[in-house]
Amino acid sequence: MSLAITLRNSQPRAWRWPRLSRARWLSPAALLLLWEAGSRAGLIPAQVLAAPSAVAETFWTLIASGELPANLAVSLGRAGAGLGLALVVAVTLGLVSGLSRWGETLVDPLMQIKRTLPVVALTPLFIVWFGIGEVPKVALIATAAVFPLYLNLFAGIRGVDVRLVEAARSFGLSGRDLIANVILPGALPSFFVGLRYALSISVIMLVIAEQINAQAGLGHLINNARDFMRTDIIVVCLLVYALLGLAADALVRTLERKALAWRPNLVEQ
Amino acid sequence: MAQPRIRPPVTDAREIPTVRLKGFTRRFGDNVVIDGLDLTIAPGEFVALLGASGSGKTTLLRTLAGLDSAGGQDVTTPDARAVVFQDARLLPWRRVWRNVALGLKSPSQKKGDVRTRAEAALKEVGLGHRLDAWPATLSGGEAQRTALARALVREPALLLLDEPFAALDALTRLKMHDLVLSLWREHKPAVLLVTHDVDEAIALADRVLVLDKGKIAVEERIALERPRQPDARFHAIRRRLLARLGVDAPAPQPAPTPAPNAALVAFPTGEVVL
Numbered sequence: 083m084s085l086a087i088t089l090r091n092s093q094p095r096a097w098r099w100p101r102l103s104r105a106r107w108l109s110p111a112a113l114l115l116l117w118e119a120g121s122r123a124g125l126i127p128a129q130v131l132a133a134p135s136a137v138a139e140t141f142w143t144l145i146a147s148g149e150l151p152a153n154l155a156v157s158l159g160r161a162g163a164g165l166g167l168a169l170v171v172a173v174t175l176g177l178v179s180g181l182s183r184w185g186e187t188l189v190d191p192l193m194q195i196k197r198t199l200p201v202v203a204l205t206p207l208f209i210v211w212f213g214i215g216e217v218p219k220v221a222l223i224a225t226a227a228v229f230p231l232y233l234n235l236f237a238g239i240r241g242v243d244v245r246l247v248e249a250a251r252s253f254g255l256s257g258r259d260l261i262a263n264v265i266l267p268g269a270l271p272s273f274f275v276g277l278r279y280a281l282s283i284s285v286i287m288l289v290i291a292e293q294i295n296a297q298a299g300l301g302h303l304i305n306n307a308r309d310f311m312r313t314d315i316i317v318v319c320l321l322v323y324a325l326l327g328l329a330a331d332a333l334v335r336t337l338e339r340k341a342l343a344w345r346p347n348l349v350e351q
Numbered sequence: 352m353a354q355p356r357i358r359p360p361v362t363d364a365r366e367i368p369t370v371r372l373k374g375f376t377r378r379f380g381d382n383v384v385i386d387g388l389d390l391t392i393a394p395g396e397f398v399a400l401l402g403a404s405g406s407g408k409t410t411l412l413r414t415l416a417g418l419d420s421a422g423g424q425d426v427t428t429p430d431a432r433a434v435v436f437q438d439a440r441l442l443p444w445r446r447v448w449r450n451v452a453l454g455l456k457s458p459s460q461k462k463g464d465v466r467t468r469a470e471a472a473l474k475e476v477g478l479g480h481r482l483d484a485w486p487a488t489l490s491g492g493e494a495q496r497t498a499l500a501r502a503l504v505r506e507p508a509l510l511l512l513d514e515p516f517a518a519l520d521a522l523t524r525l526k527m528h529d530l531v532l533s534l535w536r537e538h539k540p541a542v543l544l545v546t547h548d549v550d551e552a553i554a555l556a557d558r559v560l561v562l563d564k565g566k567i568a569v570e571e572r573i574a575l576e577r578p579r580q581p582d583a584r585f586h587a588i589r590r591r592l593l594a595r596l597g598v599d600a601p602a603p604q605p606a607p608t609p610a611p612n613a614a615l616v617a618f619p620t621g622e623v624v625l
Contacts, residue, residue, distance in 0.1 A: 249440035252416055253433070253454040253501070263453065267444040344444045346487040 164223025234276025
């Protein structure tokens, strides 16, 4: 367990360029500066794209007025509800399909058919079925997030080391004990991969779903801003979507660190 | 330390054999893996099973372990049995003591009881300091000792060892031999050790069986006192067994001068690779 890579800091520090050559923030910062300069010089009209400073100001104003937090909460609620629904459905189906041959025969073909349908293309049907309220939005997110969760749980269960199952059986474990002690913990790493996919997909689907007549939420904010050509608000909302994606990833990482503490780390400090 | 009797009298009512197979046959398709095998293991007896790959050793062990069904044949095994596999097969997501305690039922319903038993077993194999370690942080020898503790904590009447030392380095293997012998003397289970290693079999067992084409081809009682030195009698048995395994017996070696630190030279590798 001592594969620690310690060479990184072993060089003398006198020379500054090598450090700057690793500065990955350099090009984004330069782009931001160019953008700001272009806006101030009048090369980029505010109707096309607001200046970064204007975006930052709007960001602050929207937070201070409570408009952004309120709409963000609505959006988070949708994504959370969709993801929660997807989790319930996917875990149920994944367990049924993963733990029994019959379950696989019955459930898996349906899931594979569902996979071939682009979920976005279901939008018109969902509108016909569920109207233009909250239900089609949550349903879209849930429908899209189900598959990665299901597939990775199923693969995780089937990928559990049979030798471990056999050993546990030889020590008298069966049924519920076997599932709880061996099969589910063994499937967990794979399940987390699915969860990560599902989280990013639910953010993407949130964006799409909120184009359907949203009365509140980030999508509502964006649509209003479009009508008034407020590119600063649009950019703020884009930033928030990006931050949502990052936060979702950080959440799974934290969960993984807690739940998979037993996994050996290749690089351990 | 009371040694188990080498040939228990069959008439003794208390000495009902721990394992008894009569005419046991097992086939996969047309392939007869075990062919009318008779085997008896007395309580507390240490039996080593040698054989080339494909000779049916593993199939036999799996049947005795209850991992494969005996298919209604005349097979008697105790309920209390435990296996140590070649790969330790610890659950990586359970800490060491939880692996040992896996599936243990605490009769008194006290939560601490199972942990106490696991702790005692781990102390016995010299791992009292690794109770809360993750299995991934154990060395190969430590993992196998954990597997031994996991088997012994169940107080098995039959301990099945499936090449448990094959993946260990020579020095660790010798330490494990000593550990297994002392645990065996302490707990007195019947032991069936499946191995490729002729020297290991002679060093440990009361009786060595050679399995060939699904039948017991050779049965050799090892009447040497323990701890066993690689002396002339040891080598004579070794030559006989190797010959039966189809390996030309090595030229008779002069008995090695007993080195004061004999641990390493005690069992020169006699691995049979077929």
